Amino acid sequence: MRAIISAIESGDLQARPLIAVSNNRKAAALEFAAAHGVATAVIPTQADPVAADEMLAQALENAGVELVVLSGYLRRLGPRTLARYQNRILNIHPGLLPEFGGEGMYGRKVHEAVIGAGAGASGATIHLVDEIYDHGPIVDRRTVPVHAGDTPESLEARVTAMEPGFFIDTLRRIAAGDLELPS
Incomplete structure (x- = not known):
């Protein structure tokens, strides 16, 4: 999120950040977004996921959001948000899908699986979010290549370093009309 907001501010990405949402009131991302003039919202998800889904969809609609970018949001989205923003919710996954994805595959677990499988390459995948x-x-x-002697930590560092620029490049292509999302 920080890289995307910075790219917008520098003129490198033609877009407008309208709202940053987290389920964690103490998320540093909210502080960063607010400091850069982006509206923020905290929507707790644990106690009542149905109400959280309603609140998230409404917050996005009220902000005028057209494209949702998940950047560190690790909660499953609810049916109202998914229906309202079908084919308009992007997520970046720290591995190559579909091979190294699915429930429970996040963060270092992905890199451990890649190395454990003896894969010659890893990377990141930007995909549309569904249920x-x-x-x-x-x-x-x-x-990115998997090098002999890579550890989950070294592979994670290489993928993590590549992700912000990759996400910005993809968003730039979408904004320019060079990459079309399904309707």
Whole structure:
């Protein structure tokens, strides 16, 4: 999120950040967004997921959101939000989908699985979000090599370093009309 807001502010990405949402009131991302003039919302998800889904969909609609970018949001989205923003919710996954995705596959677990499988490449996948973890249509993938002697930590560092620029490039292509999302 920070890289995306910074790219917008520098003129490198033609877009408008309208709202940053978290289920964690103490998320540093909310502080960063507010400091850069982006509206924020905290929507607790644990106690009542149905109400949270309603509140999230309403907050996005009220802000005028057209495209939702998940950046560190690790909760499953509810049916109202998914229906309202069908084919307009992007997520970046720290591995190549569909091979290294699914429920429970996040963060370092992905990199451990890649190394454990003896894969020669890893990377990141930007995909559209649906009701199944890491399942929606793939928008783009970018690879990095897996080197002999890589650890989950070293592979994670290489993928993590590549992700912000990859997400910005993909968003730039969408904004320019060079990459069309399904309707």
